[in-house]
Amino acid sequence: MVPFLQEMKSRLGSNDDFFIQRVFLLDKPVVIMGLSTLIDVVNTKSALLEYIEQSFPSGKTVEEVIKAMSTTPHIEINEAISAITKGKLIIYFEVTKQRVIVDPIMKLLNRSIESPTNENVFQGSMSSFTEDIDTNIGIARKEFNSRRLVVKSYYTGSLQKKRLSLLYDEERVDRKLVNQVIDRIENNQDKEINHIQNLTKVMGFNSMELIPKFNTTELPQEAANSIRKGRVVLFIDRIPFALVLPSLLWDMFALENDKNLPKPIMISLRLLRVVGVLATLIMPGLYVALVSVNPEVLRIELALSIAQSRDGVPYPALIEIIMMLVVLELVIEASIRLPRSIGPTITMVGGIILGQAVVAAQLVSNLLIIILAATTIANSTVVGVQNSLSIRLFKYLIVVLASIYGVLGILGGMVLVSAYLAGLTTFGVSYLYINPAERRRDS
Incomplete structure (x- = not known):
């Protein structure tokens, strides 16, 4: 067996949802691999074949078509494993020994946007944040529709990669605040962030304080209002609410919906x-x-x-x-x-x-x-x-x-x-x- 495939099988083969399949793309043998619990395998293969058939008459080779679809042109073993755990599809070309990462058709594992469960709304938008970080960022962009909105994302953790995103208004935010938050995240990217106490340690806050340093909200309009006021909003993947920095006393008395x-x-x-x-x-x-x-x-x-x-x-x-x-x-x-x-x-x-x-x-x-x-x-x-x-x-x-x-x-x-x-x-x-x-x- 090819060393790359053998190494991938030895590292991930103990997972029952890990698959390695040999398929033909326009008579070219390739091997695809990923996690069946995250990827819709049947629809992904159909979409891949359809895309190649549409692109092949342009004179491109199969390798060139796949490279155009990939997010990373050439990857190592650790990068491939990290990509698979995030739900990506790896395509390995048996002839050229190349491997690329492709965005597959994902299984629907996220709930739809629902009304808030912990914060009741009176005369305001009934949408709330979900566990999916991309959905949350999209909702925030709709609420704060401006070219001044900046989104910066980081991956933290050595054992489990967790995505962390910062949103702020580049003209109204205090640059010292943003720089300090970014420095703390970049200096602690090897630490796990699975809950707010982990994030508190990453930011260098005292975990024994009675007043939380983060003002949490599951309402998009409140997060957008915080951005308009020059504050930083953080999203953590699989956490269904926004974290606002800095937290202020007036947050417990004022709601943006009050202005309706x-x-x-x-x-x-x-x-x-x-x-x-x-x-x-x-x-x-x-x-x-x-x-x-x-x-x-x-x-x-x-x-x-x-x-x-x-x-x-x-x-x-x-x-x-x-x-x-x-x-x-x-x-x-x-x-x-x-x-x-x-x-x-x-x-x-x-x-x-x-x-x-x-x-x-x-x-x-x-x-x-x-x-x-x-x-x-x-x-x-x-x-x-x-x-x-x-x-x-x-x-x-x-x-x-x-x-x-x-x-x-x-x-x-x-x-x-x-x-x-x-x-x-x-x-x-x-x-x-x-x-x-x-x-x-x-x-």
């Missing part, structure tokens, strides 16, 4: 989200502070009403609220993991039964159930799932400080959270900055 509404309504909705964040952070701690540390702040009638609601509760306010907050977190996590057909029903029934049971057993007060329900609703007003998760963690810090210092502890906790957010930077851009594009023009 009248301006007063848009401003009201964004202020409502700000109130939701403040309520999520303050309300649990305020309950603990007013019940156990500073009851004198309340009017006597309200203080007596709260005391009456806690009559018979055996736990202090801190243990009471942390216990119920943890149970609520379990209910939220269960609603995510359970199948869609039964998840909402079980969590709703479980929440109602559990809430009534703990109140009837006098383990918690009625007021606490109201506080927890209001906190959960307020937390859901934030834009982006990753932002709501961070806020859910910060409220525990404020609850603990409120149990020690009362209302002053709430104030101290808010100062600590604000100081932490103010200290966050992404490639020199502060997390509290409004618009990086304005920063570039000002400088």
